[in-house]
Amino acid sequence: MEEKWTYWFEELGKDAIWVAGKKCANLGEMARAGLPVPPGFAISIRAYERFVEETGAAQEIRDYFRDLGDGPKNILVYEKASREIREIVQSKAIPPDIQETVAQYYQALSERCGASDLPVAVRSSGPVSMPGQFDTYLNVIGVEELNGKIVECWASTFTSQAIAFRAQKGMPVESSPIGVAIQRVVNAKSAGVGFTIHPTTGDWSKMVVEGLWGMGEAVVGGATTPDRFVIDKETSSVEKSVSAKPKQVVLKGKGTGIEDVPTEKQNVPCLEDGELQRLLELGKMLEKHYGGPQDLEWVVARDLPFPANVFLVQTRPVTTAKEKHTTTDTIIDLMLGNVFKR
Amino acid sequence: MYDITPFELDEQRDLEHYDVWLLDGTHSIPPMTPLSGWAWVQYCRSGMQYGAEMLSLPTCKGWDWRLHDHCIYLTPLVVTSEEEVKQREQVFRQRIAPIIEDYDKVWQGYVKEMLAMYDHAKSLDLEKASNIELMEHFEELMHINKRVWDIHMFMMYAVDGVFILFENICKTLLGIDDTNPTFHKLVRGFDNEIFQADRKLWQLSKRAIELGIADVFQSSKPNEVLPKLEGSEAGRKWSKELYAFIDQFGWRTARIFEYAEPSWVEDPSPAIMNVKQYLAKGGDFNLDDERKVLAEEREAAEKDVLSRVSEEQKGWFTALLRLAQRSSAFSEEHNLYIDLYATAVIRRGLLAIGNRLAAAGTIGHRDDIFFLIPDEIRRVCIDPANHDLRPLVARRRENWAGSLKREHPPLIGKIGFEEAVGLLVRSVDPIALKIVVGSLPVPRPELKADLYGTCGSPGIAEGRARVVYVYEDLINVQEGEILVAPATYVSWTPIFSLIKGVVVDRGASLSHAAIVGREYGIPVVMNVFTGTSAIKNGQTIRVDGNLGTVHILG
Numbered sequence: 049m050e051e052k053w054t055y056w057f058e059e060l061g062k063d064a065i066w067v068a069g070k071k072c073a074n075l076g077e078m079a080r081a082g083l084p085v086p087p088g089f090a091i092s093i094r095a096y097e098r099f100v101e102e103t104g105a106a107q108e109i110r111d112y113f114r115d116l117g118d119g120p121k122n123i124l125v126y127e128k129a130s131r132e133i134r135e136i137v138q139s140k141a142i143p144p145d146i147q148e149t150v151a152q153y154y155q156a157l158s159e160r161c162g163a164s165d166l167p168v169a170v171r172s173s174g175p176v177s178m179p180g181q182f183d184t185y186l187n188v189i190g191v192e193e194l195n196g197k198i199v200e201c202w203a204s205t206f207t208s209q210a211i212a213f214r215a216q217k218g219m220p221v222e223s224s225p226i227g228v229a230i231q232r233v234v235n236a237k238s239a240g241v242g243f244t245i246h247p248t249t250g251d252w253s254k255m256v257v258e259g260l261w262g263m264g265e266a267v268v269g270g271a272t273t274p275d276r277f278v279i280d281k282e283t284s285s286v287e288k289s290v291s292a293k294p295k296q297v298v299l300k301g302k303g304t305g306i307e308d309v310p311t312e313k314q315n316v317p318c319l320e321d322g323e324l325q326r327l328l329e330l331g332k333m334l335e336k337h338y339g340g341p342q343d344l345e346w347v348v349a350r351d352l353p354f355p356a357n358v359f360l361v362q363t364r365p366v367t368t369a370k371e372k373h374t375t376t377d378t379i380i381d382l383m384l385g386n387v388f389k390r
Numbered sequence: 391m392y393d394i395t396p397f398e399l400d401e402q403r404d405l406e407h408y409d410v411w412l413l414d415g416t417h418s419i420p421p422m423t424p425l426s427g428w429a430w431v432q433y434c435r436s437g438m439q440y441g442a443e444m445l446s447l448p449t450c451k452g453w454d455w456r457l458h459d460h461c462i463y464l465t466p467l468v469v470t471s472e473e474e475v476k477q478r479e480q481v482f483r484q485r486i487a488p489i490i491e492d493y494d495k496v497w498q499g500y501v502k503e504m505l506a507m508y509d510h511a512k513s514l515d516l517e518k519a520s521n522i523e524l525m526e527h528f529e530e531l532m533h534i535n536k537r538v539w540d541i542h543m544f545m546m547y548a549v550d551g552v553f554i555l556f557e558n559i560c561k562t563l564l565g566i567d568d569t570n571p572t573f574h575k576l577v578r579g580f581d582n583e584i585f586q587a588d589r590k591l592w593q594l595s596k597r598a599i600e601l602g603i604a605d606v607f608q609s610s611k612p613n614e615v616l617p618k619l620e621g622s623e624a625g626r627k628w629s630k631e632l633y634a635f636i637d638q639f640g641w642r643t644a645r646i647f648e649y650a651e652p653s654w655v656e657d658p659s660p661a662i663m664n665v666k667q668y669l670a671k672g673g674d675f676n677l678d679d680e681r682k683v684l685a686e687e688r689e690a691a692e693k694d695v696l697s698r699v700s701e702e703q704k705g706w707f708t709a710l711l712r713l714a715q716r717s718s719a720f721s722e723e724h725n726l727y728i729d730l731y732a733t734a735v736i737r738r739g740l741l742a743i744g745n746r747l748a749a750a751g752t753i754g755h756r757d758d759i760f761f762l763i764p765d766e767i768r769r770v771c772i773d774p775a776n777h778d779l780r781p782l783v784a785r786r787r788e789n790w791a792g793s794l795k796r797e798h799p800p801l802i803g804k805i806g807f808e809e810a811v812g813l814l815v816r817s818v819d820p821i822a823l824k825i826v827v828g829s830l831p832v833p834r835p836e837l838k839a840d841l842y843g844t845c846g847s848p849g850i851a852e853g854r855a856r857v858v859y860v861y862e863d864l865i866n867v868q869e870g871e872i873l874v875a876p877a878t879y880v881s882w883t884p885i886f887s888l889i890k891g892v893v894v895d896r897g898a899s900l901s902h903a904a905i906v907g908r909e910y911g912i913p914v915v916m917n918v919f920t921g922t923s924a925i926k927n928g929q930t931i932r933v934d935g936n937l938g939t940v941h942i943l944g
Contacts, residue, residue: 376490378706379555379713380483387555388448388479388818 053095053146054153057088057231068092069173069227078360081337083330086347086359087160088168088231089153093175095146096202096225103140106223109133109206123208126215130208137203142195150198151191154230161232165190170197172204173227185302186233194230201228234359235299236263237350238318240274243366244331245341252341255279255331259318259346261309262296275318279328286324290317323348326358334363341366394424394763394786397431399456399463401802410803410810411456411463415896416825416877420859421460421793423650423760424786425740429535430462430647431455437539438821439467441547444540446481450817452543460793463802466817489548490709493716500541501727507534508641508735516742524743525771531736532764538732542724543821549717550820550900556714557899559707564695568899569845569936574908575691576711577718579684583726585909587639588884591661592677594632595668601628607666612659612865615666632658642730643737644861644881650760651861653734663865664884670869671888680887684911721825721905725880743771750774753783761786800919824900831917831938839939841921843893846904846914848935851891852943855931857922872933874925878903886910891933893921893940907935915940 060068060076067073068090078085100106112133116125142150158166170185183204185197205224214224240259245252258274273291280286296309319327327346334342345362399411413419422430439452451467469475489496511534514527557573560566566573598604601624610618616632619625640654640661654661668675692711699707744759752774753759759767761783770777801810811830814822823829831842856871858864864885867873872891875882879902886892886906894903897916907914913935918924921940925931930943 375706375709376487379490379552379710380486382559382706382710383486383551383555384448384479384482386558387551387820388475388482390449390816390818 051094053092053098053149055090055092056153057085057090060090065175066093067227069175069229071171071173072227072229073173074362074364075229075231078363081333083333083337084356084359085361086232086234087157088229089157090173091150091198091228091230093225093227096227097223099140099142099146099199099202100137100223102143105137105140108136109223112136123212126208126212129211130206133206133211134203137206138199140199142199147191147195150194150230154191154194157230157232167233168194169229169231169233170194170201171229171231172201173229174205174224175226186299186304187302198228198230202226233299234347234361235350236347237261237357239263239347240318240345242327242331242344242346243341244335244344245366246278247343247366253281255281255328257319257324257327257346260296261293261313261318262298262307263304263347277317277319277324279324281328281332284325284328286321288317290315293318319348320354322354323358326355330358330360334360338363338365395428395431395457397435397455397457399458399802404456405802405804408454408465408803409805410801410813411458411465412810412814413798413800414462414464415798415800416901417646418460418462419798419876419895421790421798422462422648423790424460425760425762425764426648426650427457427460427462428763429532429649429736431457433535433539434543434647436536437541437543440540441543441545442467442819444544445485445547446478447547447551447819448475448478448482450819453819453822458802459796459798460790461798464822466814466819466822468813468817486548486551489545490552490713493549493713497545497720497723500545504538504541504727504731507537508731511735511739514739516739519742521746521772521774524739524746525768527739528743528764528767528771531739534732535736538728542728545720545724546821546825549713549720550824552710552713553717553824553900554820556710556717559710560695563703563707564698566695569848569938571848572691572694574847575684575687576695577688577715578908578911579681579686579688580715580719581681582719582722585681585722587726588664588887589677590635590639591664591884592668592887594628594635594661595665597631598628598665598669601625603628604669607662607669612662612666613657615662616658632661636661641734642726642881643733645879646725646729647733649733649737649740650757651733651737653737655734655738660861660881667867667869667884667888675887677887680910684909717900718905718908721900721902722880722883725902730880743767747771747774747779752777752779754780758783758787761790824898829898829917831919834937834939837937837939838941839934839937840942841893841915841918841924841940843915843918843921843938843940844898845935845938846892846894846897846899846901846916847907847912849891849911849913850932850934850936851913852930852932853890855893855925855927855929856889857925857927859922872931874921874931875903876922877901878906882906886912891915891935893918893925893931893933895919895921 055068057076057079060073061080062073062077064073064076072090075085158164167187167189170188172183183201188194188197205226210224238259238261242257244255246254246256257277260274275291276289278287292314293309294314295306297304298307334344342363343366344360347359347361349357435455442450442452449469451469453464453466456463469478511530519527557568560573598607603619603624606618607615616629619629636654636658643651643653644660645651696704740759741756744756747753747759747770748756752770762779766779770779801807829844831844833842851872853870853872855874856867857874859876861881864882867885867888869888870890873889874893876895877897878894883906887910889912891912892903892907892914894916895918897903903914903916913933915933915935915938918940925942932941932943
């Protein structure tokens with residue numbers, strides 16, 4: 049395998065899952081296709097592997113599990129293991145040459161975005177889906193903090209859930225190589241999801257966009273019916289259903305927090321007409337690139353001019369209403385197709 | 391004989407409109423008393439049309455019914471226009487969804503409703519009730535009759551439809567059909583209400599041994615047992631326990647919707663007969679162990695089939711399997727909550743009216759009430775002494791007694807049996823296919839069998855034949871015999887723990903004989919049509935559930 053510690057997203061593609069994990073591969077595929085993803089780079093899986101071997105962390109973890117023995121384990125055992133192994137991993141420093149490369153990429157990214165020390169998001173990017181999702185750190189500023197968060201991301205593969213899951217599946221417990229995505233933080237004005245076909249009726253002539261003010265996450269404990277926009281792909285006409293949005297999720301420190309939406313904005317659509325048309329344009333690009341209807345996630349930045357403020361952060365093939373069929377529908381379909389058929 | 395119902399078969403006119411009328415041999419052989427036949431053709435028929443309509447069954451609107459010589463004849467109301475089928479399909483989607491999503495919630499809701507109706511009806515003091523109150527009670531009973539049939543058929547159409555789907559899916563997805571033991575293992579071994587009654591009876595037999603009174607049962611006829619038990623303290627103790635059982639499980643008659651049959655509440659002899667039979671089986675027989683084996687076999691079979699279903703199909707297949715298991719249990723449970731319970735509660739009221747009419751001389755005897763129809767009861771109930779219905783009863787009684795001896799053709803129509811079955815297939819009526827009519831046996835001369843039928847429950851057994859027409863004959867059944875009957879009924883269930891196999895003239899995979907045979911793990915051959923006439927008591931026969939054959943060995 050090529051010894052490369054960092055990749056620009058544009059260098060990766062959908063086949064790069066084992067190079068830098070799923071998230072990075074997907075972002076890379078989108079960036080390559082000319083879609084506006086927040087810019088960034090990936091730390092390779094190989095870098096993780098070198099880190100754990102070279103620092104002796106891997107050996108210490110193997111010893112730890114050997115001492116633990118094969119006996120039956122409960123969640124307390126895994127929680128203790130998780131705590132202690134994370135401590136082992138976090139006590140190690142990234143090899144100096146990797147640190148150097150990371151610093152170079154970080155600086156280049158900052159320059160690209162016209163900042164000196166660009167606030168970035170650091171996210172784990174595993175090659176396979178794991179339960180007990182690994183951590184995400186927002187608003188990471190400066191090389192030193194960045195190095196610390198990368199190590200924390202690596203250490204996060206040893207959550208008690210992840211250890212227990214790997215032990216149950218007979219996967220090696222001492223390591224679970226992952227990539228890391230370093231990406232410009234988008235201070236979201238609004239965010240949400242979109243479907244390039246109507247997700248319930250399966251109508252190919254419609255695109256459906258849903259969104260909320262802020263980071264777009266559902267506000268815990270509050271009524272969070274999103275605004276819904278049905279866009280006709282032919283005529284570009286939009287049908288809006290706007291909901292009251294009293295709360296929003298905003299960036300706060302290294303994470304997020306909940307704030308009140310100013311009263312005058314609560315009943316205003318979270319997307320302007322231009323932004324909607326831009327999303328329609330991007331939706332069509334996605335369909336063309338991936339060759340089928342897509343289920344996407346979007347963000348509109350607070351602090352950038354239109355149209356550079358509209359970003360895509362995720363896309364996957366849409367599960368249409370037909371595919372999303374509940375068990376009940378499947379059984380009814382079978383009854384109609386198999387029993388009451390003559 | 392238009393004086394019983396407007397549903398008497400008019401062989402000329404009814405055959406102009408319909409091609410064929412099929413005998414419901416499962417339910418109306420032997421022929422029903424006039425009042426029972428009247429109620430059956432009124433409410434079971436309207437319930438069927440209600441169920442098909444409420445569920446918006448795509449291909450069938452229920453059946454039309456006729457009475458002919460005290461037997462029931464049926465013809466399916468097939469939806470002929472494909473456009474209408476399409477429209478009905480759309481409504482069907484919405485109507486069946488709640489049952490598929492949460493069967494228990496729907497069914498338990500209905501059970502609650504019905505038990506409340508029965509409780510209300512039972513709360514009337516019949517001795518003290520005035521004639522007017524009895525009249526009102528009669529109308530209440532007829533309302534119960536209508537409502538329980540509506541529920542019965544709505545649920546049954548849904549549940550049987552699911553079961554057919556499960557059978558088909560097992561065939562196409564797993565390559566196992568209903569002659570494969572795995573299929574039967576998958577849907578049996580659940581602890582349903584009917585089985586709980588059997589267990590209580592079995593426990594009562596153990597109790598009789600404990601109390602040292604088992605010999606009373608062995609040396610006496612069922613109706614002599616209770617008086618003899620009155621002589622000892624242990625005996626009185628046992629009787630008390632029996633009555634506690636009867637209170638809970640005794641609202642049942644020997645035959646569903648035949649009001650002329652006594653219920654266990656009036657006469658617990660059938661329960662005592664079952665206890666006798668459990669005692670005859672000997673001390674080491676353990677019903678619970680047998681059930682446990684079935685439950686374990688089911689779990690193993692589930693594991694086996696689920697390992698053969700792909701990941702994508704596992705979700706809906708598992709849900710379908712659970713529903714099919716519920717379907718099998720429903721087939722037994724609905725009998726308890728609807729067929730048996732309603733019959734017993736209605737009979738209770740009818741007997742009170744019968745007593746009142748007999749006392750006034752309107753009829754000669756209490757049981758003559760079963761030879762009247764509702765409008766006649768309404769006519770005389772408030773002032774019975776001014777009416778004499780004895781000649782009418784005598785005429786009907788004579789006619790009915792004659793019908794017991796007469797032959798009843800399996801179909802009346804312009805077309806033959808095979809074409810008639812084709813019509814049923816076109817109706818895709820789940821109840822017709824799964825309970826009443828079943829599939830047509832295919833004679834296979836190479837097997838050199840004496841009778842050809844279909845598989846109700848797999849397995850092979852050889853033994854002495856015992857031909858039983860009516861419930862009272864069950865007392866003659868000896869352990870290890872093979873039961874031969876026109877059909878079996880839910881009150882016959884306990885006998886299945888004694889016998890080695892079953893042959894029934896009529897039935898399909900969700901009729902009583904199949905379900906209970908499956909639960910007891912004995913072979914059942916169904917739809918042989920002429921079993922009760924071809925097989926003689928005491929002959930040795932071999933039944934092969936897998937092949938659906940019966941050999942008479944001599």
